[in-house]
Amino acid sequence: MEILGPVLVAGITTGALYALATIGLSLVWGALGMLNMAHGALLTIGGYAAFTLATLLGAPWPVAVLAPVAVGALIGAAIYLLVAQPLLARAPRSFETNVIIATFGVAIALENAVLLIFGGQPFGQSIALPGHLQAGGIFVPWQNVLIVAVVLVLMAATAFFLARTRAGRAIRATAQHREAAQLLGVPVGRVYLQVLALSGGIAGTCGLLVSSITQLSPTLGADPMLKAFIMCVVAGLGNLPGAIGAAFVLALIEAFASYGLGARWGFPLLLAIVILVLIWRPDGLFGRAAVRRL
Amino acid sequence: MAEAALAIEGLVTGYDRRDVLAGISLDLAEGALVTVVGPNGHGKTTLLRAISGLLPTRKGVIRLFGRKLAGLAPHQVAAAGVVHVPQGDLLFPQMSVHENLLMGAYLETDQAVIRRRLEEVEALLPRLAERRDQLASSLSGGERRMVGIGRGLMMGGRVMLIDEPSLGLAPIIIEQVYEVIARLKASGRTILLVEENPARVADLADAIHLLDNGRIVWSGPPHDLLERDELLETYLGG
Ligand SMILES: Nc1ncnc2c1ncn2[C@@H]1O[C@H](COP(=O)(O)OP(=O)(O)OP(=O)(O)O)[C@@H](O)[C@H]1O
Ligand SMILES: [Mg+2]
Numbered sequence: 226m227e228i229l230g231p232v233l234v235a236g237i238t239t240g241a242l243y244a245l246a247t248i249g250l251s252l253v254w255g256a257l258g259m260l261n262m263a264h265g266a267l268l269t270i271g272g273y274a275a276f277t278l279a280t281l282l283g284a285p286w287p288v289a290v291l292a293p294v295a296v297g298a299l300i301g302a303a304i305y306l307l308v309a310q311p312l313l314a315r316a317p318r319s320f321e322t323n324v325i326i327a328t329f330g331v332a333i334a335l336e337n338a339v340l341l342i343f344g345g346q347p348f349g350q351s352i353a354l355p356g357h358l359q360a361g362g363i364f365v366p367w368q369n370v371l372i373v374a375v376v377l378v379l380m381a382a383t384a385f386f387l388a389r390t391r392a393g394r395a396i397r398a399t400a401q402h403r404e405a406a407q408l409l410g411v412p413v414g415r416v417y418l419q420v421l422a423l424s425g426g427i428a429g430t431c432g433l434l435v436s437s438i439t440q441l442s443p444t445l446g447a448d449p450m451l452k453a454f455i456m457c458v459v460a461g462l463g464n465l466p467g468a469i470g471a472a473f474v475l476a477l478i479e480a481f482a483s484y485g486l487g488a489r490w491g492f493p494l495l496l497a498i499v500i501l502v503l504i505w506r507p508d509g510l511f512g513r514a515a516v517r518r519l
Numbered sequence: 520m521a522e523a524a525l526a527i528e529g530l531v532t533g534y535d536r537r538d539v540l541a542g543i544s545l546d547l548a549e550g551a552l553v554t555v556v557g558p559n560g561h562g563k564t565t566l567l568r569a570i571s572g573l574l575p576t577r578k579g580v581i582r583l584f585g586r587k588l589a590g591l592a593p594h595q596v597a598a599a600g601v602v603h604v605p606q607g608d609l610l611f612p613q614m615s616v617h618e619n620l621l622m623g624a625y626l627e628t629d630q631a632v633i634r635r636r637l638e639e640v641e642a643l644l645p646r647l648a649e650r651r652d653q654l655a656s657s658l659s660g661g662e663r664r665m666v667g668i669g670r671g672l673m674m675g676g677r678v679m680l681i682d683e684p685s686l687g688l689a690p691i692i693i694e695q696v697y698e699v700i701a702r703l704k705a706s707g708r709t710i711l712l713v714e715e716n717p718a719r720v721a722d723l724a725d726a727i728h729l730l731d732n733g734r735i736v737w738s739g740p741p742h743d744l745l746e747r748d749e750l751l752e753t754y755l756g757g
Contacts, residue, residue, distance in 0.1 A: 391625070398611050398622050405609035408571055409674065410597035410626040 228484075230363035236480030238369045238438065240473035241376035245431040246446075246453035247468045248383060249424040254457065255465065256400045256420040258321050259309055262328040263300075264428055265450025266335035271297050271429030272350065272436035272445050273339055280351045289352055293429030301425020304331060305418050313417075339443045347440040352433065372434050379427060380469065396420055452476075455495065459502050461509025522585050524549040524678050524709040525570070529579035532569045538577065539565045541733040547678075552700075552710040554720045554741070557730035558754060563713040564606050566730070567680045570711075571603040572596040583678065598626055602674045606682035606713070608667035612656035616647055619655050619666050623673025632675070640669045643699060661692035668699060678709045685719060697723065717744050717755070729754055 246268065253261045271293030279289035308331060312323045354367040387393040398406040399416045407413055428446075435449055453468075456475060460467030475495055483491035502509075525547040533539040539562045547553050555563050568574040570581055572593040581588045583599055591599065610619055620640060624633045641648040644665045650658065655666060664684060671679060684700065685693040701723055704710060714720055717727055721741045729737040729744065731754050737744065744750060 391628075394614075394618060394622060395625060397614065398625075401611040401613055402609050404573060404593075405605065405611065406622070407573065407593035408597060408603045408605060408609075409622055409670070410594045411622075412592070412594045 232480050232484045234363065234365050234369055236477035237473070238372055239480065240476030241373045242431060242435055242449060243452045243456060243476050244469045244472035245376045245379060245427065245434070246449040247456045247472050248380065248465065249427040249431065250453045251457055251465050251468050252420055253424045256396055257309065257417055259324045261304070261424070262325055263304055263331040263335060264453070265446030266332045267297050267300055267425050267428035268432030268435060268446030268449055269339055269443060270300060270335060271432030272441050273343060274429065275352055275433045276348055276350055276436070276441055286352055290433065293433045294426045297425035297427070297429020298422040299425070301421040301428070302418055304328065305421035309417070309421070310414065336443050343443070345443060347442045350433070350436040350441055353437040368437055372438065375430070375434060379430065383427070392419065455499055459499055459509060464509065467509070523547055524584060525711065526582040527570070527579065530566070530569060530576060530581065531578035532565065532574050532576050539733055540569065542579070543735060545728055545735065547709055547711055549709050550707050551725045552704045552712060552723055554712045554714050554717070554724040554727045555730050556714055556717045556727060556755065561731055562733045563730055564682055567603060567682050567711070567713060570680060571601055597674065600676040600678055602671040602676040602679040604667050604671040604679065604681045604684070606686060608663045610655040610663055610666055612654070614655055615652050616650045616655060616658070616666055617652060619670050620647065620673050623670035624675070627675060636673050636675060640672050643672070643702065644669050660687055661695070664688060664696055679703065680711045682713045683715065685714065685716070693719070717741055721745055
């Protein structure tokens with residue numbers, strides 16, 4: 226138990242972070258059929274935005290914490306306006322492939338912008354809770370508790386927004402039947418803009434959380450983005466609850482495999498599981514029938 | 520003459536490089552029910568899609584109470600008061616009946632108005648009240664059609680475009696659907712209705728237009744069309 230405790234804590238914390246990265250990715254996929262390859266870069270920039278305000282400019286932490294939300298939302302909106310919208314307008318039929326390539330380009334540009342401005346050396350994120358909690362012989366750093374709590378709150382808020390509010394319902398309607406939504410008066414362009422901004426804001430926050438337990442580097446978002454993509458594929462693209470569940474399960478498997486078999490085995494084992502799942506169920510664990518476009 | 524609720528003049532539109540409609544003109548007086556009939560694939564749905572802005576017009580004008588609709592996006596046409604109940608319902612499958620209806624009132628922000636419309640719609644279509652929390656994807660074909668119509672009514676517009684409301688339904692359900700449409704007409708709504716079978720609207724329609732190959736080839740009262748065997752034979756397969 227003494228040894229497994231930290232592994233469990235690490236697994237749950239990374240699971241929460243993967244889940245949060247997955248929400249942003251899955252929202253955009255579900256609503257627009259857009260695989261946003263720049264999602265990882267938004268995480269990175271979120272981490273640096275908080276670092277810039279808190280460490281470089283000495284802003285108070287409530288301001289620094291909101292910076293990733295604002296910057297992520299702004300860049301998310303810009304990606305829609307400058308990249309996705311023109312592609313959607315000019316070649317709707319090849320949008321799904323075009324946008325992958327285009328946002329991949331955006332990701333490279335953003336990552337290099339970070340490299341240019343901040344350099345490649347890692348920084349420590351100063352916004353983090355010190356100390357730890359001790360429960361049943363297990364040490365749980367307060368920062369890990371905070372991460373899981375923030376993720377749970379954000380997930381609940383997102384779910385509530387989608388299920389209960391007029392704007393959230395319009396997002397689901399657009400995802401489920403774009404033309405029908407238009408006929409009812411939904412301005413789908415504005416809905417898409419909101420989705421990208423929301424996803425960007427969540428990604429920025431996620432980046433701050435990731436950097437608080439690792440380090441800031443220009444490739445900060447790459448690993449969570451990759452994992453988020455894997456979760457989405459395992460659950461069936463667009464299946465939000467399934468992806469969140471997969472995030473926790475796979476993060477725990479990865480953590481225990483890394484502990485039991487050595488750090489370099491965590492990821493290969495994860496990929497092996499994914500490949501097996503896809504051979505067994507090519508449409509994802511929950512199958513095509515259960516795939517929800519939000 | 521009073522201004523037409525909906526006036527279409529020389530409408531040309533289509534997909535890609537092909538024109539599907541080759542110059543359509545028709546008028547819809549306020550409170551009238553006008554039907555477009557015609558063979559499959561000859562542009563009936565295309566006409567309705569052009570009116571509601573899903574398809575840009577290439578030539579011609581569409582006016583709603585005198586106001587030009589050209590260049591408006593679909594959500595703007597909806598805001599102008601056009602209700603389009605599309606062919607095949609196009610419900611939101613992962614939403615309940617209730618949520619589908621609420622989406623119909625998307626443009627309305629006054630909760631009291633929304634509640635009143637819900638009551639009216641559920642009074643007209645009692646099945647919807649019974650199926651309130653059921654997912655749209657699990658409804659029967661007839662129930663889906665009712666949700667499609669109810670969702671349109673939730674918009675509160677007075678000009679309705681209804682595309683093949685009898686499509687794929689059993690005769691007894693078709694009868695129910697047409698009873699509902701008759702009541703909509705009686706309530707003063709202006710309706711442009713697409714139908715395959717002119718006999719179904721014989722007693723309901725004020726005028727009927729026969730659409731063939733993107734043109735209106737005959738217009739007149741429904742009973743006149745039903746007596747013209749040669750027209751029915753040529754265009755509607757008897
Ligand atoms: N999205 C589209 N892209 C390209 N062509 C289309 C599209 N939708 C319809 N068409 C073509 O336009 C023509 C008219 O189709 P439309 O749907 O208007 O016919 P319709 O009279 O409503 O037929 P039905 O009675 O079967 O509903 C058809 O030849 C059809 O193939
Ligand atoms: Mg049609």
